[in-house]
Amino acid sequence: MNLTLDEIRDFKGKYPTQIWNLFFSEMWERFCFYGMRGMLVVFMISQLGFGEEKANLQYGATQAFVYAFTFVGGLFADKILGFRKSLFWGGLLMIAGSIILSLNPHDYFFFGISFTIIGTGFFKPNISTMVGKLYRSGDTRTDAGFTLFYAGINLGALLGGYFCVAIGQGDVFSDYIPHDKTWNIAFSLAAVVMVISLINFVFTQKKLGPIGLQPGHPLSDQPERKIKKWQEIAVYIGTLAIIPLIMTMVSVPQYTNYFMYIVGPLTLLYLLYEMTKVTPAERNKLIAALVFIIFSIIFWGIYEQSGGSLSIFAAKNLNRDLFNLNPNGVNNSGGAFFILLLAVPLGLLWIWLGKRKIEPNTIIKFGLGFLFLGLGYYVIFATRYFANSLGITSLSIFTIALFIITLGEMCLSPIGLSIMTKLSTNKLQGVMMGMWFLASAYGQYVAGIIGAQMATAKEGSSNYDALITYTEGYKQLGLYSVIAGVLLIIISPYVRKLMQDVK
Helix, strand or coil, X not given: CCCXXXXXXXXXXXXXXXHHHHHHHHHXXXXXXXXXXXXXXXXXXXXXXXCHHHHHHHHHHHHHHHHHHHHHHHHHHHHHHHHHHHHHHHHHHHHHHHHHHHHCCCCCHHHHHHHHHHHHHHHHHHHHHHHHCCCCCCCCCHXXXXXXXXXXXXXXXXXXXXXXHHHHCCCCCCCCCCHHHHHHHHHHHHHHHHHHHHHHHHHHHHHHCCCCCCCCCCCCCCCCCCCCHHHHHHHHHHHHHXXXXXXXXXXXXXXXXXXXXXXXXXXXHHHHHHHCCCCHHHHHHHHHHHHHHHHHHHHHHHHHHHHCHHHHHHHHHECCXXXXXXXXXXXXHHHHHHHHHHHHHHHHHHHHHHHCCCCCCHHHHHHXXXXXXXXXXXXXXXXXXXXXXXXXXXXXXXHHHHHHHHHHHHHHHHHHHHHHHHHCCHHHHHHHHHHHHHHHHHHHHHHHHHHXXXXXHHCCCCHHHHHHHHHHHHHHHHHHHHHHHHHHHHHXXXXXXXXXXXX
């Protein structure tokens, strides 16, 4: 606790020292999360006997709740727990969920998933907020810092996204793991890496100085707010008490529909209420943040086919012409691999352009993200021209599409984390980060619906017909992406005025 906030922010070079500590905690947490994400559809179809339409809807519901709870986690971090305690509590819940799944994934699938949903909600938005607090307002190195942090996210996603599903399917370490225990071991691996994440955070958090301390602590952002111990305990007990409710809602996608119809409008009303308490200048920044949030829903609804329909597409319509790799493993981890290649160079590019005052503003970066996303889906559409009569096409061409889509993600997602911290008022940091992830929840929800519609269209058809149906759908998604990107670029001058001094 020796470091002050000014000392932390007065760093030399490109990155603050503390970002590496947060990098590794997030890396292992993302291993757990993306390992789980990669296994969902495959496990539900192969082990639980779900049809493709139901698996897609179930995937969308599960992922929607994961991201929806980031708003809850951000809210409780702002008001009661602080970022550090929220992160630790979330990590414990994720470990518990992974252990439950490792013991009996077939009978306790939704029970274990419910723990990981709530745990991610408390962990994910708060570690991102702490990264933002490492920088002074207006520091041009902030985007580069979030880009590096995003590399940590994707190093974990690469490892977890490939190895968990490959272990579960018996593709790797099959000589050492009994055939009937592969899924148990895969879920156990998620628990082990989450333990590593928490251990890293506990032993390095002293370097964070006052960042993330509970409200009411003399060195926190809100020293005047006094939190009673019973309030903190009530949060812990309350989150455990609602697990049966979450389990019921996640297991029945129709309940997810009701939830999504209600939580979005209520959350927006709450934010509008909070906006009445701020200055006009702060309000304009929050309105600009809402523009980013709305467009991010569209982006994630299109992008997040990777865990749903593209998972099925990879399993049934892709060959192994890329180093004999598992197509589903590539689908789940390929984007993360490319982010690792691009993160540091792209971060340095933003710094280089920033020093010369020619760096594209954030809204233009968002627009470019959509254009790359659309181009990537057009390449997936083009895989139909490389297919054989059985509807099997090239994994290599598909991987090129993942590279292009990843360029789009790199223009949007890490920059989105950064811009939420820049446009938020001090007391709404956690709430706005939660709003950003709540937008992802709606994107995941939409992604599940889109994937289910594709699966419905292919029932009763041949594998080749399925390829045509899926790729036609991806062409439409590409078109929607391009339209959204062009629109963002057109309105960029108006959004820039709302952002004021934020770059």
